[in-house]
Amino acid sequence: MKKIQVPLASYSLAESPDVLASYGVGSCVVVALFDPGTGLAAMAHVMLPGRGEEKKSLPPAMYSDQAIEGMLEDLLRSGGVRERLVAKIAGGAQMFVFPSGSKDNSPGQRNVETVIEKLSREGIPLIAKDVGKNYGRSVEFYTESGRMLIKTISEGIKEI
Amino acid sequence: MGTSDQRFGKIKALSDLTEAQLNALREMSHAGMAHATAALSQLLGHPLTLTVPRVSIVPLVQIPGQVGGEEEWVAGLYFKIRGDVKGSILVLIPWNGVLSVIQTLTGKKTAQPMALTEDEASVLKELGNILTSAYLTALSNLLGVLLIPSIPGIAFDMVGAVVDSFMVERGQLEEVAMVIETRFENPANGVAGRLILLPDPESLPGFLDRLSSNPR
Numbered sequence: 346m347k348k349i350q351v352p353l354a355s356y357s358l359a360e361s362p363d364v365l366a367s368y369g370v371g372s373c374v375v376v377a378l379f380d381p382g383t384g385l386a387a388m389a390h391v392m393l394p395g396r397g398e399e400k401k402s403l404p405p406a407m408y409s410d411q412a413i414e415g416m417l418e419d420l421l422r423s424g425g426v427r428e429r430l431v432a433k434i435a436g437g438a439q440m441f442v443f444p445s446g447s448k449d450n451s452p453g454q455r456n457v458e459t460v461i462e463k464l465s466r467e468g469i470p471l472i473a474k475d476v477g478k479n480y481g482r483s484v485e486f487y488t489e490s491g492r493m494l495i496k497t498i499s500e501g502i503k504e505i
Numbered sequence: 506m507g508t509s510d511q512r513f514g515k516i517k518a519l520s521d522l523t524e525a526q527l528n529a530l531r532e533m534s535h536a537g538m539a540h541a542t543a544a545l546s547q548l549l550g551h552p553l554t555l556t557v558p559r560v561s562i563v564p565l566v567q568i569p570g571q572v573g574g575e576e577e578w579v580a581g582l583y584f585k586i587r588g589d590v591k592g593s594i595l596v597l598i599p600w601n602g603v604l605s606v607i608q609t610l611t612g613k614k615t616a617q618p619m620a621l622t623e624d625e626a627s628v629l630k631e632l633g634n635i636l637t638s639a640y641l642t643a644l645s646n647l648l649g650v651l652l653i654p655s656i657p658g659i660a661f662d663m664v665g666a667v668v669d670s671f672m673v674e675r676g677q678l679e680e681v682a683m684v685i686e687t688r689f690e691n692p693a694n695g696v697a698g699r700l701i702l703l704p705d706p707e708s709l710p711g712f713l714d715r716l717s718s719n720p721r
Contacts, residue, residue: 353566354678368576368665369575369664371667371668371670371673372670392678440581440667442659443657452670452674479660480662481663481665481666482666483575498578498661
C-alpha cells in the first residue's frame with residue numbers, strides 16, 4: 346500500500362490498495378471520486394470556487410470546476426465507469442474568527458457549495474461529506490474500502 | 506552598500522528584491538521590533554528582546570514546509586492592512602512558542618495543553634497587535650505612507666490549514682510573501698515566530714516604487 350500525497354491545487358489518481366492523502370486542509374475542499382467496481386479513485390485539493398480563466402495556464406485543481414472535469418476525464422480514460430462513480434468531500438472550514446463575527450458566506454463555504462453544484466450537474470452522487478466549521482482537517486482516502494478518514498486537532502478522528 | 510539607488514533599484518515584484526534590499530528591510534524590521542520590545546517589556550515588567558534574524562521572499566505554498574510540515578500546530582493571527590498600501594499580515598507562532606509566550610505574559614501555564622481559553626487568546630492577540638503595529642509603524646516611517654492594521658482574526662490549528670485559508674481568502678496561489686522571522690527572547694527561553702507580509706496586487710506596484718525611491 347502506497348500513500349500518495351495530493352498537494353494544494355492538484356489532483357491525483359490511485360488504485361486499490363493505495364491511499365490518497367491531503368494534510369492540513371483549511372478553507373480548501375478535498376474532493377474524492379471513487380469507482381467501487383474497479384477500486385479506482387481520484388482526489389483533488391481544490392482551492393477556489395468555480396472556473397478560472399481558460400487562457401491562463403492554471404494548476405489542475407486550483408478551481409473546483411476544472412478539478413472535477415479533469416478527474417472525470419482521467420478516471421474514465423483509466424477504466425473507471427461513470428455510472429458507478431460516487432463522491433465524498435471534506436474541508437471548506439472558516440479558519441479565522443474575526444471579532445466582527447462570522448461571515449454568512451465565507452470563502453470555504455462558497456468552495457463547498459460550488460463543488461456540490463458541480464457534482465450534481467455531472468450526475469455524480471455525493472454520498473458523504475464533512476465540511477465547514479472552524480478547524481483544519483487532514484484527509485486520507487482508502488481506495489480499498491472507499492472510506493475517507495478525517496483527522497483534526499480539536500475534534501478527533503472521523504470516518505465518512 | 507553604497508547609494509540608495511543601488512539598494513533600491515527599480516523593481517517590479519517582491520521576488521526581484523536583491524539581497525542588499527532584503528538586508529535593508531531586515532534593518533528596518535529590526536528597528537520596528539525595538540519599539541515592540543519596549544512595549545512588551547513594559548507589559549511584562551521584565552526585559553524581553555525581539556530580534557529579526559532574517560527577511561526572505563518565499564512563495565506562500567512553501568511556508569508550511571518551512572514551519573515543520575502541513576500538520577505542525579501553530580497559532581495564526583490574520584491582520585488586514587488598510588491605508589495607502591493595502592494588504593495582509595499573517596503572524597505564525599509554533600504551538601510550543603504559544604505555550605511559552607502565554608506563560609511569560611500571564612505568569613501561568615495554559616489551562617489546557619491543546620487549546621486556549623478566551624483570555625489566553627486575547628493575550629496572544631495583544632502580542633500580535635504589538636508586533637504588527639510596531640512593524641507597520643517602522644514601515645510607514647520608512648516609506649512615508651499610512652499603514653493601519655485591523656483587529657486580527659485568530660486560528661489555532663495545523664499550519665497547512667491556516668496558510669491555505671489565508672490563500673483562499675486572498676484568492677491567489679502563486680503569491681510570494683515577505684517573511685520576517687522574529688525571535689522573542691526572555692532570560693528563560695527563546696521563541697521563533699514569523700510575520701508574513703503581503704501587499705495586495707493593486708498596491709504592490711506602489712509599495713515597490715516607494716521602496717525604490719526610498720531616501721534611506
